[in-house]
Amino acid sequence: xxxxxxxxxxxxxxxxxxxxxxxxxxxxxxxxxxxxxxxxxxxxxxxxxxxxxxxxxxxxxxxxxxxxxxxxxxxxxxxxxxxxxxxxxxxxxxxxxxxxxxxxxxxxxxxxxxxxxxxxxxxxxxxxxxxxxxxxxxxxxxxxxxxxxxxxxxxxxxxxxxxxxxxxxxxxxxxxxxxxxxxxxxxxxxxxxxxxxxxxxxxxxxxxxxxxxxxxxxxxxxxxxxxxxxxxxxxxxxxxxxxxxxxxxxxxxxxxxxxxxxxxxxxxxxxxxxxxxxxxxxxx
Numbered sequence: 001x002x003x004x005x006x007x008x009x010x011x012x013x014x015x016x017x018x019x020x021x022x023x024x025x026x027x028x029x030x031x032x033x034x035x036x037x038x039x040x041x042x043x044x045x046x047x048x049x050x051x052x053x054x055x056x057x058x059x060x061x062x063x064x065x066x067x068x069x070x071x072x073x074x075x076x077x078x079x080x081x082x083x084x085x086x087x088x089x090x091x092x093x094x095x096x097x098x099x100x101x102x103x104x105x106x107x108x109x110x111x112x113x114x115x116x117x118x119x120x121x122x123x124x125x126x127x128x129x130x131x132x133x134x135x136x137x138x139x140x141x142x143x144x145x146x147x148x149x150x151x152x153x154x155x156x157x158x159x160x161x162x163x164x165x166x167x168x169x170x171x172x173x174x175x176x177x178x179x180x181x182x183x184x185x186x187x188x189x190x191x192x193x194x195x196x197x198x199x200x201x202x203x204x205x206x207x208x209x210x211x212x213x214x215x216x217x218x219x220x221x222x223x224x225x226x227x228x229x230x231x232x233x234x235x236x237x238x239x240x241x242x243x244x245x246x247x248x249x250x251x252x253x254x255x256x257x258x259x260x261x262x263x264x265x266x267x268x269x270x271x272x273x274x275x276x277x278x279x280x281x282x283x284x
Contacts, residue, residue: 003018003273003274004018004271004272004273004274005017005018005051005271005272005273005274006019006092006268006270006271007051007053007268007269007270007271007272008057008088008091008092008266008267008268008269009088009266009267009269010084010085010087010088010091010217010219010264010265010266010267011084011216011217011219011245011247011248011249011250011264011265012215012216012217012245012246012247012248013054013084013085013215013216013217013218013219013247014052014053014054014269015053015054015055015056015057015084015085015088016044016045016051016053016055016056016057017056017057017058017059017088017089017092018056018057018058018059019059019092020058020059020060021059021060021061021067028060032058032070032072032078037072037076038076038077039076041055041056041072041073041074041076042074042075042076044056044274045074051272051274053074054073054074054209054212054215055071055072055073055074055079055082055085055212056071056072057069057070057071057072057082057085057088057089058070058072059089059092059093062106064106066104066105066106066111067089067093067104067105067106068105068106068107069082069085069086069089069105069106069107070107071085071107073209073210073211073212074211074212074213075211075212077210077211079156079210079211080107080108080109080155080156081107081108081110081112081154081155081156081220082107082156082219082220083112083127083129083154083218083219083220083222083223083262084217084218084219084220084264084266085107086105086107086112086114086127086219087114087125087127087219087264087265087266088266089105090103090105090114090116090125090127090266091123091125091266091267091268092268093105094116094123095268101115101116101117102114102115102116103115103116107155108155109155110129110130110131110155112127112128112129113127113128114126114127114128115128117263123265123266123267124263124264124265125263125264125265125266126261126262126263127219127261127262127263127264128259128260128261128262129154129155129220129223129259129260129262130257130258130259130260131154131155132152132153132154132223132224132226132227132258132260133152133153133154133227134150134151134152134227134228134231135150135151135152135153136150136151137149137150137151138150138151138159138182140159140177140180140182142173142176142177142180143173143176144173147161147163147177148161148163149161149162150162150228150231150232151187152224152225152227152228154220154223154224154227155220156188156210156220157183157185157186157187157188157210158187158188158189158190158220158221158224158225159177159183159187159188159189159190160190160192160221160224160225160228161189161190161191161192162192162193162228163191163192163193164191164193164204165191165193165206167206167214167246170189170191170206170208170214171213171214174189174208174213174214175208175213177189177208178208178210186210186211187210188207188208188209188210188218188220188221188224189207189208189209190205190206190207190208190218190221190224190225191205191206192204192205192225192243195244200239200240200241200242201235201239201240201241201242202241202242202243202244203225203241203242203243203244204244205217205221205222205225205243205244205245206245206246207221207245207246209221215247216245216246216247216248217245217246217247217248217250218245219250219262219264222243222245222250222252222262223252223260223262225243225252226241226243226252226253226254226260226262227254227260229241229254230254235254237254237255237256238253238254238255238256239253239254240252240253241253248264248265249264250262250263250264251263251264
């Protein structure tokens with residue numbers, strides 16, 4: 001038995017998407033909490049022995065007309081929100097019905113609105129999230145430095161540090177920050193510093209994602225950064241700011257009503273079927 005999948009990418013953040021909206025399975029939730037599923041996700045995301053991805057997305061029906069997305073990190077843990085993943089799901093749904101350019105997707109406790117704003121080969125999608133919360137400033141200590149950052153909740157936790165850093169340092173030390181005792185549920189980490197000159201404002205970003213490690217981009221991180229910048233008076237409402245991550249550029253705005261808008265791309269890479277993996281029965 002095999003399982004059909006679609007490989008997607010948004011700003012270098014890549015996912016294995018299973019569209020299960022037509023499947024009726026009363027045991028689905030139980031299966032997705034099993035040890036077998038966690039091991040299956042890890043194997044699927046392995047870039048040498050599996051398909052390779054930063055995470056697995058599952059599109060499901062719920063008791064409304066809005067599709068629901070579940071996200072599992074490459075280590076098998078579940079996350080409540082992933083805006084790059086939502087962008088990929090919006091792209092997938094749009095390809096099935098190009099007449100509908102406004103697509104709502106439920107993730108965790110949130111309903112995230114998406115709008116298709118371009119129809120070329122690399123669709124541009126405006127994603128709006130209404131609930132980022134600035135929590136507090138915080139200083140933590142790693143083995144070789146003290147980091148002064150800002151905690152922001154976007155449905156998942158973020159620690160935003162306005163300081164230039166090197167990818168090699170974050171690769172070695174990101175796990176210390178992610179699992180620091182200050183973050184009992186672990187955290188995503190973003191380092192942010194400005195590119196000098198020019199308009200609109202542009203900032204460089206390095207990302208260490210909870211449950212994944214170094215990734216090329218993180219759109220919930222972009223929302224957290226935008227919220228922190230607005231809270232600290234670094235940007236004004238409706239002011240555009242470009243966040244330049246390793247995987248590409250995200251255009252961001254904080255509206256006057258507190259909503260964050262993110263404009264970015266998503267693309268379908270390939271489709272395929274995944275056979276039983278190391279004796280593990282197809283879970284879904």
